[in-house]
Amino acid sequence: MESIGSLEEIILMILMKREKCHGVEIVEDYEGVLKKSISLPAIHVVLKRLTRKGLVKSQFGEPTSERGGRRKRIYWATPAGYEVIKELKEAKDELWNSITKPSFQYVGI
Amino acid sequence: MSGFDPPKWPADFLKKLLPLDTYEELMGDMDELFSLRVEEKGLKYARRRYIWDTVKALRLINASEVSRENTGFILFLSYIKTGIRFLWRTRNYSSINILGLAFGITAACLANLFITDQFSFDRFHSKIDRIYRLNIALNFSGQEEIFGGSSYRMGEEFPNKIPGIEATSRIKSGYGILKLGEQNLDQRFHFVDPEIFEILDFEWIRGNESHFGDPSKVVVSESFFKKIGEREELTLSLKDEEKRFTIVGIIKDFPINSTLSPRLLVPMEQWITTVHERRTTNWLDINMNLLVLKDENASVEAIDGQMTELASEGDEDFSEGEGRLYLHRFDKIHSATDIYTGNGLNPTISEELLWVISIVGILCLFISGLNYSNFSLGHFLIRSREVGVRKILGARPHFVWHQFFTETMISTILALMIAFVLVGILLPYFSEFVEIPYRYSDLFKGKFILGCLAIFLLATFLSGSYPSLILSRFKTVRVLKGSHKVGGKNIASRVFLTSQVGLAIFLIIGTITVNRQLNYLLDFDLGYSDERLISVDLPANSEDRLERFRILASGIPGVESISANSGYNGTSLSGDLAEKGRVRHIHVDENFVDQLQLEIIEGRNFDPALKTDKENSVLINQTLLNKIELEDPIGQTLPFSYGDLVDPTIVGIVRDYHFDAPKYDRSPLVIYLSPQYPYQEILIKMKPSFSGKDFSEIEKAWNEIFDPYPFSYDWIEDSNAAKMKAEIKIRDIAMIGSAISIMLVVFGLLSVLGTYIQQRMKEIVIRKINGSRTSDLLILFARRFSIWLGLGFLVGAWPAYYFLQEWLNDYATRVEMNLGIAVLALVVCGLVFIGTLLYQMIKISRVNPVIFLSDE
Structure with a gap:
């Protein structure tokens, strides 16, 4: 199984939520959910890395006038990508469930 | 759209840096995001983020997933592939040409080694x-x-x-x-x-x-x-x-x-x-x-x-x-061999030799480059279709130019590798030849390698530039329509053919004349006999002892005669003739003239019995006689004074003989018995039957009289040869160099003619089918070739004659230019023509003529 970083994980999840989307939509979702700004190229780098790992596929779409006649590249997650996220999620859930809640340590008393 | 546009420069900037598809995707996303942000948070914010993204985009330069649109490199690989295929297809002619190029590069590399070494002479002193x-x-x-x-x-x-x-x-x-x-x-x-x-x-x-x-x-x-x-x-x-x-x-x-x-x-x-x-x-x-x-x-x-x-x-x-x-x-x-010096600061290599070696090296490189040019142009037809298709598919002229340069580079690299092997093999012989002990480590010195790099580039340039220029400029449509007469090709190949013939004729005439002259110098009439003659330096202030030695040594069976002289000194004439320049003079004894077998052409030799001869008589040589323009000179006084010898009487005229190195003009000479200058040299002539035992006896006599000065001697014959050493070297280099260049030039002639005839195969075949005999065809082509042969002859023979005449004028004794050599050169070129033609004819008669006719 491919190991992925947390930014890769989040972007993969956004992709899965949208099913098919391009870079701008990922930026919007990321900034909307995490309340943090991110640079577009950072997203592109991650997408390329995921492509190389075989977790994401992409294809050029049709040129649109709003982008000055440039084409969008549309990304979607592969089954392998889905599996990676699913396994990661289950592992995290298992860990989360084993944490004693609430513990005094964390509530700052 | 908001109506606000993002800044322009990031797009231009990133376009240069990023792979094409990454650029398209990213810029699209950035522009889209920009307009969204302008609506959401205003222009300033959007612009700041846009610029920030541009900076961040630099990360993407190496993060490419898809290969870049790197056409240059892909094209380069394709040029190499087609180049190698082409060389392989024409391997017979190309191996001749690459070998020729390799010989040229080898000669240039050796010349480079010699010259860089000469220019590093004495340069090891830091100041x-x-x-x-x-x-x-x-x-x-x-x-x-x-x-x-x-x-x-x-x-x-x-x-x-x-x-x-x-x-x-x-x-x-x-x-x-x-x-x-x-x-x-x-x-x-x-x-x-x-x-x-x-x-x-x-x-x-x-x-x-x-x-x-x-x-x-x-x-x-x-x-x-x-x-x-x-x-x-x-x-x-x-x-x-x-x-x-x-x-x-x-x-x-x-x-x-x-x-x-x-x-x-x-x-x-x-x-x-x-x-x-x-x-x-x-x-x-x-x-x-x-x-x-x-x-x-x-x-x-x-x-x-x-x-x-x-x-x-x-x-x-x-x-x-x-x-x-x-x-x-x-x-x-x-x-600086022309400056007289001594004291351990003698010049070692004559500038002339340096020049000859450089010229031979450059000439060989030049000829082999020219040959290669001819070869590429000759195969023009084979390639023109390919080039036409390339052009139709969008290749611009400079792409074609690059292609043929790359191909030439492949050949030059191959030739360079062969040349390195050849240099390695030849190095010991070369260093023996120029008498400089080169080591293999000298081949790895910076200057030499730099020189080789220059040779490589020059060779590529010489052999590649003209053909690729021609190939890249011709008109595409005409080639594809099947017309083969494109881009002035015929003129070009005729110019090349003529120049090749000219070069061959120039080289053949030049080589033979230079070699004749040098041979003549090495084997010419000294004007005196240096056979079995040895020279011994007389220690200073020992003239009294000389007589005793003379008596002792004359008794030795192998000794024929002994004479003594002062060596050749210089002064000027006196009186009205002082303007006539310098004369050389020598004090000799009465045996000198007979021992050297000098020829008296007028008057008589010294007579030791006459007191006047011992005091006030001189012999002069022809050159001096011509200079002072005396009629009936015998018995007249010579306006010459040296020491006590003043205005002596001329008793005889000696035929000119070479007492200096033969290259120099004969100098005017005065010979006298009068003891005005001390003896410095003893000449001993040996009998034809002498043996080593005679030398040990001479040495014994010497040690008895001249101790502690050790006995040492030189053969005059050897020292005469040593004076000619530079000339011998130049002759050898000229001979080897011109043999190589003649060979190269004949190679070139062969391949140019071969390809020329190959292109006319269809014509020849049609003529044959219609009943032409081989002899008719030979006459037909011989008529065409004879025009170029004549032109090439004029181009080659005239400069050869001019330069050789200049060169020969340096020598006091020289051979005459003669027409026979020019005719010989013409015959050699003619033979190459006829030989190539015959070879192609025989080839035609052995293959099915349909091959040549079914071309289209």
């Missing part, structure tokens, strides 16, 4: 750019003669009186007898000033220069130290006076590319003890060399002027004779 040797130019009746020499006095005065001179050191060769136990050895050495250690670079093995000032201390080289058995002291006999010296320093021997090779350095003070005092005060006693270290900022011209001025003040003769002193760069003296 070489400031080191000079003093030269003196003296005016003899309108003719300036240059000597690489100076006087003791100059070395004494100049460093103190001229501010631009940092240091000077005199160098004077000395000669003494080295006593090694029982053995006596002739030993040459150098008298020097201590400043020499400041001027030149010495590597000390032991000791240093600080003790050198003491007259009894010497410095020796490592090899000399070994030769004397590693003794700390040595005994040297100078002018019959034995002196003991202590060795205070041992230096490493100088490398081979050094003019000076010091073995034993003795302080200058020792020289003063061996000579008369006036030799140290006379300004114009030119007998030693002066090395000058110039101050960094001083100008050479200023120093020249100051030196000349000081010398003129010191000696009136100097200023009257319009003499002048000047500095000669130290690293240039090794090739």
Whole structure:
């Protein structure tokens, strides 16, 4: 199984939520959910890395006038990508469930 | 859309850096995001983020997933592939051509090795750019003669009186007898000033220069130290006076590319003890060399002027004779063979040889490049379709140009590899030939490699530029329509053919004439007999002992005759004829003329019985007679005076003979018996039946009379040959070089003609099918070729004649140019023509003519 970083994980999840989307939509979702700004190229780098790992596929779409006649590249997650996220999620859930809640340590008393 | 546009420059900037598809995607996303952000948070924010994204985008330069649109590299790979395929398809002709190119590059590389070595001559001294040797130019009746020499006095005065001179050191060769136990050895050495250690670079093995000032201390080289058995002291006999010296320093021997090779350095003070005092005060006693270290900022011209001025003040003769002193760069003296010098600073390689080697190297490279050009152009037809298709698919002219350059580069690289192997194989023979012991490590020196790189680029340029230019410029449509006469190709190949013929004719005529001339020089009439003649130097002030030696030696069975002479000296005529320039003169004994078998063409030889002959008679040579224009010269007086010999009577005319190196013009000569100049040389003629035993007897007689001077002798025949050594070298190099270049040029002619005829195969086949006989075809093509042959002959023969005439004029005795050689050159070219034609004809008769006809 491919190991992925947390930014890769989040972007993969956004992709899965949208099913098919391009870079701008990922930026919007990321900034909307995490309340943090991110640079577009950072997203592109991650997408390329995921492509190389075989977790994401992409294809050029049709040129649109709003982008000055440039084409969008549309990304979607592969089954392998889905599996990676699913396994990661289950592992995290298992860990989360084993944490004693609430513990005094964390509530700052 | 918001109506606000993002800044323009990030797009231009990123376009240059990013792979094309990454750029398209990213810029699209960025523009989209920009307009969204303008709506959400305003223009300023959007713009700031946009720029920030641009900076961040630099990460994407290497993060490419899809391969870049790197057309240049992909095209380059494709050029290499087609190039190799093409070479393989035409492997017969291309291997000839690549081999030819390899020969050319080999010759150029060897020349490069030789020349870089020559230019590194003496350059190992760290201050070489400031080191000079003093030269003196003296005016003899309108003719300036240059000597690489100076006087003791100059070395004494100049460093103190001229501010631009940092240091000077005199160098004077000395000669003494080295006593090694029982053995006596002739030993040459150098008298020097201590400043020499400041001027030149010495590597000390032991000791240093600080003790050198003491007259009894010497410095020796490592090899000399070994030769004397590693003794700390040595005994040297100078002018019959034995002196003991202590060795205070041992230096490493100088490398081979050094003019000076010091073995034993003795302080200058020792020289003063061996000579008369006036030799140290006379300004114009030119007998030693002066090395000058110039101050960094001083100008050479200023120093020249100051030196000349000081010398003129010191000696009136100097200023009257319009003499002048000047500095000669130290690293240039090794090739200045025309300047007379001595004192261990002799030129080693003549500039002429340097030139010949460079010219041969460049010529070979040039011819092989030209051959390759012809070859590529010849195969033009085969490639024109390919180029046409490439052009239709969008190749621009410079792409085609790149393609053919790349292909040429492949051939040159192959040729270079072959050439390196050849250089490796030939290096030992080459170094034996030029008498410089090159090592393989010399092939890895920076300058040599740099030179080879230049040769490689030049070869590629010579062989590739013209064909690729032609190929890239022709009209596409016409090729594809099947018309083969494109882009002035016919004119080009005719020009090439003509120039190739011209070059062949030039080279053949040149080589044969140069070789004839050099052979003639090496084997020509000296005007006297040097057979079985040996020369022995007579020790100074020993004329009284000479007679005793003469009596003893004449009794030895192998000795035919003995004579003595003063060597050839120079002066000018007196009286009205003083303007006529210099004459050489020699004091001889009565055996001299007979021994050398000089021919008396008028008058008589000296008669020892006549008292007047011994005192006041001279023989003169033809050249002098022509110069003074005397009619009926016998019995007349000659306006000549030397010592007590004043206005002597001419008793005979001697046929000219060569007492100098044969290249020089014959000089006017006066021969006399009158003892005006001491004898310095004994000539002994051996009988044809002499044996080694005779030499040991001569040596015995010598030791009995001239002890402690050891007996040493030279064969005159050998030293005459040695004087011609440079000429022999030049002849050999010219011969080898021109053999290679003739071979190359014939190769080229062959392949050009071959391809020319190949392109006319269809015509030939149709003619044959319609009933032409081979002989008809031969006549037809011979008629076409004869025009080019004639043109090529004019192009080649005229410059050959012109240059050779110039060159021959340098020589006093020379061969005449003759028409036979030109005809021979023409015949060789004609034979190559007919041979190629016949070969192609035979080829046609053996294959099915349909092959040539079914082309379209």
